[in-house]
């Protein structure tokens with residue numbers, strides 16, 4: 001008998017599995033579950049974008065693309081990025097098309113981190129940063145952002161965690177799960193620290209098109225001279241409702257992108273070809289789709305924030321992505337207890353805050369990537385749940 | 392497009408409070424805006440979109456193309472006006488292209504519709520010809536997909552989304 005545990009890489013075995021499986025297993029057992037737990041758009045990819053993917057298949061375009069992605073896609077991307085965020089990237093040397101933002105994050109860690117290099121990871125945040133940093137040989141150092149700062153990252157919080165080994169700062173905004181957004185002034189303050197301590201920044205801007213209240217997203221690369229220290233990760237998943245197509249990209253300084261391209265070339269070859277054809281169409285003619293989806297998310301966001309505040313679960317107003325992160329401490333329950341009771345008693349699924357880092361305790365993540373009808377019913381059930389708790 | 396109209400078109404049962412929250416207005420503002428739309432004839436009613444095939448009622452509908460002779464001075468208005476008086480008629484449109492009026496008709500059976508066309512529509516003064524197309528299945532109506540199977544949430548929970 002082979003003792004597999006003994007034979008595998010201990011560095012991989014050490015990485016803890018995601019803690020949220022349990023709830024999904026419960027939810028899958030139930031018939032009438034109302035879920036507010038899913039982290040992807042409920043919209044289907046716009047039809048004209050899907051059509052271009054279909055057309056490419058009909059035309060038999062089923063081959064690899066160049067490692068970096070089709071040059072037409074990179075050209076469009078360069079134009080689009082500049083138009084939206086006022087930063088210019090050379091399509092031939094500074095852009096790489098990846099298998100989702102996920103691959104881009106992985107490439108960035110593996111390219112920048114030497115063994116023992118420390119990566120600052122603000123939490124609560126998307127679950128992949130610390131595990132991927134560890135697997136790349138780095139050492140994740142957690143920064144706990146605070147509700148009273150609206151979950152924004154402050155320069156002090158960075159400085160408290162600096163050591164001589166600190167190399168890279170992850171900047172996960174607009175944030176999943178809190179919905180927090182860093183405004184220009186916040187970014188400028190972070191930029192000063194970054195420069196002073198000679199850090200690099202992985203700016204995960206995957207939700208950049210989903211910000212509300214009329215203030216558009218500011219890319220960290222557009223702040224002062226941060227472009228030369230920043231690897232921007234972005235993609236098509238959230239902006240164009242294209243999660244299943246698996247397409248993202250990285251924009252950054254030539255030397256870094258060139259090494260990332262080498263890794264990508266050996267490990268992946270190229271991002272999906274069909275998806276790239278669809279993405280060209282999305283960039284060329286997709287602005288109205290983004291606007292429409294954003295406006296729908298915004299109405300749902302207002303509805304759900306108002307709903308939670310009415311119920312007495314304080315909920316700071318999220319300014320980006322499609323999540324709210326209400327505080328549930330007033331119930332006297334832990335996040336996990338809250339989610340478990342809620343799903344058993346009312347058949348509503350939300351995700352416990354600690355799934356996104358220990359400092360998420362006392363909060364739950366609620367996605368509003370659902371129809372208004374669905375959200376209204378879920379809010380009704382949650383209100384009933386709180387009523388029962390108080391009795 | 393006006394967001395308020397968009398929301399109401401999708402779901403006329405949202406309360407003024409809900410609409411107000413979503414649009415960042417007060418309930419009173421929403422109420423008066425709706426009243427204004429009703430007064431101006433922009434909002435012309437609130438009805439329920441029923442999938443009659445599912446309701447198991449006797450139900451048939453058809454789209455009828457009419458070619459008609461327009462009247463001097465009145466154009467197509469006069470004949471349209473006559474046609475829309477019939478209870479069976481759900482909608483009347485003046486069309487560009489190969490025919491003039493498109494009339495959607497509902498009745499209890501296809502035979503009733505055939506009779507309606509033969510006895511009521513075809514004999515009208517200015518009607519030159521009719522072509523009746525029975526509707527066999529409605530997939531989407533009034534912006535709504537009628538078979539909920541087509542709308543099921545197929546998103547799967549990925550472990551660490």
Ligand SMILES: Cc1ncc(COP(=O)(O)O)c(C=O)c1O
Nearest residue numbers: 100101102126176235237248552
């Ligand atoms: C903050 C954040 N970054 C990156 C991703 C990865 O997205 P993708 O790999 O689909 O581009 C996600 C997905 O949920 C996310 O929430």
